[in-house]
Amino acid sequence: MGYEEMYGSWGERKEVLAWSAGxxxxxxxxxxxxxIEKIRQREEGLDQAPDQTWRYxxxxxxxxxFTYKIPDSSEGRDxxxxxxxxxxxxxxxxSEDIVFGTASGQLSLLSASPDFAETRVQNYNTDRSNVFDESRKRAIADLxxxxxxxxxxxxxxxxxxxxxxxxxxxxFSDQAIKPSSTAKTVLDGKPQRKIWSCEFISDDAVAVGWGPHAEPIEVYxxxxEGFLPQPLRRFNVASESVAHSNHTAVYSILPFPSTSPGASEAGHIFLSGGYDxxxxxxxxRSPRGFEQIFWDPTNxxxxxxxxxxxxxRFVAGVALHSMIKVFDLRLSGSHSYHSILLSEKKFNPTNKTLSRDSATSTVVDGLKSQTPVVSGGWNLYLTPRTTPSRTAYRTDYTRLRGDSPVYSLSIPSSTSQxxxxxxxxxxxxxxxxxVADIYPDTMLSHSLVRHSAGVVDVRASxxxxxxxxxxxxxxxxxxEGLGMQLLVQDGVTDKVAGKERRDKAVAKGLDERWIDLRDEQNRWSSGETLPPREELPHRPRTSRRPPRRSGRGGGGGGGA
Incomplete structure (x- = not known):
């Protein structure tokens, strides 16, 4: 989780980022x-103290x-x-204020002042009874x-x-604060169903994501006087023709940004991300379960x-291949390079295998044409193609990495890079x-190093x-997988590639540092031969697991 403040001008900013690790x-x-730049120039070349908590x-x-550890806590339990x-x-x-919840049921507000090395903690009662009992705390599913x-x-x-x-x-009080209102949510009379997510979509409405179910979203x-006893609305995620056979789990909910085209100041519009x-x-405001679908046919x-x-735009983090997906929020068809309207086609994502805490569906086969289906964005693998230098990190980066789900995403502000x-x-x-821009972003220009001819030294900068x-x-x-381009980034080198490759990139609508592998098969890092365009894989079929909400070593579990 993070946020960013801007102080009057574009380059005057403060960004705060917090995450959990165990x-x-x-x-x-x-x-x-x-x-900040004046201070940096004055301090340039000075030695850093061993315990120094700041750097450029x-x-x-x-x-x-700044780091904080829960007192008397145990890794893997708390x-x-x-x-x-x-x-x-x-x-x-x-100070900075952080609300956090643990697998063992602790719910707290941490107020931290790094400048004064001070912290204060307010606890909240998650017990079932009115009298706080440490042994009866309920684990935090989401907040x-x-x-x-x-x-x-x-x-x-x-x-x-x-x-x-x-x-x-x-x-701040030594006593744990009791909830001002509670609501017992039971889907279909089955209390064993699991809540995966909850999110304020407005100041007086909370959306809850269940799974697996045909109506996995409820809004309270x-x-x-607090929560109304019954949900204000339930959302069906299946098409009307096959609603009885379409089930999914909802792992993430995102209120639609109020500044986006078509948004509502009252918080009527939101996005949900599902297992499917x-x-x-x-x-x-609509009687339909959903107004638009964003779907990647390749994965x-x-x-x-x-x-x-x-x-x-919005970004989705997915379960496989350490991958993020970028989609366009604008009206379908308004920008053909980002949106492809598939209302004429049958929409039939891969069947899933049912397992505990997982969902299965044919999803939306025979989707009605009035529901736009948007695809045609781009995907990015977060696992490096080549091993980074060990000297660049305090610990061996490669030991920490494997194929991981993207558990959380954070973009500090609407103008953040x-x-x-x-x-x-x-x-x-x-x-x-x-990095090849002639006029770089002034937020990132303090690091520029130029050659004697005035050309930016990309590697040094x-x-x-x-x-x-x-x-x-x-x-x-x-x-059908048509139109897909496989691309890799050409690293950060001293100078921009030659004119021929720049011209190829521009013709494809790409930045010159992204390479279409079909044009340069001899540079495929794994030594494989890339298949012809018509044989490119377009829907990897691999097993997946439910998200890990707790456990030892979960660096991204608490949100970014």
Whole structure:
């Protein structure tokens, strides 16, 4: 989880990022601007103290680190499974406030002031009774914070209860705060069903994601007295023609950004990510279960996380291949290079094998034409194609990495160049920037090093420590896999590639540092021969597992 503040001008910013690792919370603050640059220039060349908690990153931004460990906690038992940061308008500017929940049932507000090395903790009662009993705490399934200046905390507990707590950061008490309202959620009269997610979609409505079920999304209204006893709305995720055979689990819910085209200030519109690999757009004002489908025909891995990127795109983190997917939120067909309308085609993603805490479906076969199906975005593998230099990291990066689900995603603001992905054992930072731009982003220009002729030295400017990762990506195609481009990144080198390759990239609508592997088969890193266009794989069929919400070593489990 992260946020970003802008102080008047484009280059004056502060970014705060927090994540969990076992029973610990790591928080990083990044600051940039004219004053930071003056301080950096004065301190350049000075030795760093062994215990120094701050440094300047590759872009010459000041980064400060803070860690917190739950007292008397045990790894594997008390692991943090969810955390959220309060926004600047919700907190005291002297500290950062983090709400976190654990697998053992602790729910707390941590107020940390790194400048003064001070922390305060307020606990919340997750017990079933009115008298707090440490042994009867319920595990935290998910949590969410409303966006108002006087926020509420919504929590999904392990016994399928929803609880609302007030957040009053000015009055910390030794007593655990009781919920101001609770609701017992039982889907189809079956309390054994599991809640996977809960999210405020407005200040007075919380959406809950179940699984597996034909109606896996419920929305509960919060009135003056708290939760209403019955859900305000249930959403069916199947087509009307085969609703009885379509079940899925909903792992992630994302309120539609209010600044996006077609958004609602009242919070009527939201996205959901399911086990079936589909992201659906829902509208509280519509009688239909969903208004639009975003689907990648080349890979239908379960969607574990969602994040909004600016006004026009969103990013989905999936269960397989350490992969993220980028989709266009704009109207289907308005930009042909991002959206392909498939209303004439049968929509039939791969069948899933039913297992515990998993879902199975043929999903939406015979989907009606009035429901637009959008594909044609692009996917990025977060596992490096080549082993990064060990000298670039404090620990051996390759030991921590394997094929991991993308458990969490965070984009600090609508104007941020950053995207953070929480994977198993690591948080990966992506900077969305064209290193070959003649006029680089001023947020990232403090690191520029130029040759004597005035040309930017790309390696010295953007990869001086050798820590940049070499990633692969591809553009999604149609339902038949047509139009898919397999691409790899050409690393961070001293100069832009030759004119011939630049011209090829421009002709394909690509930045010159992305290579179409079909044009350069001899550079395929694994030594394989790429198949002809008509034989390209378009729907990997591999088994998947449910998301790991707790356990030892979960670096991205608590959100990014």
């Amino acid at each position: 029973t610990q919370i790591v928080m990083r603050t990044k600051e940039t601007g004219a004053n 990153d590759a872009f010459k931004h000041l980064t400060t680190w 692991d943090i499974v969810n955390l959220k940061l309060l926004r600047p308008h919700q907190r005291d500017l002297a 969410s914070i409303s966006s108002s200046s006087t926020p509420l905390l919504a929590t999904a507990l392990s016994d399928t209860s929803l609880a609302i707590y007030p957040i009053d950061r000015h009055n 209204h919060i009135g003056p 690999g589909i992201v659906r757009l829902h509208d509280m 239908d891995s379960a969607v574990y996380s969602l994040a909004a990127q600016g006004r026009e 950053k995207l953070y992905a929480g994977l198993e054992g690591v948080v990966e930072s992506l900077t969305l920037h064209g 953007y990869n001086s420590d050798g820590g940049a990762l070499n990633l692969g990506m591809y553009e999604q195609g149609t339902d």
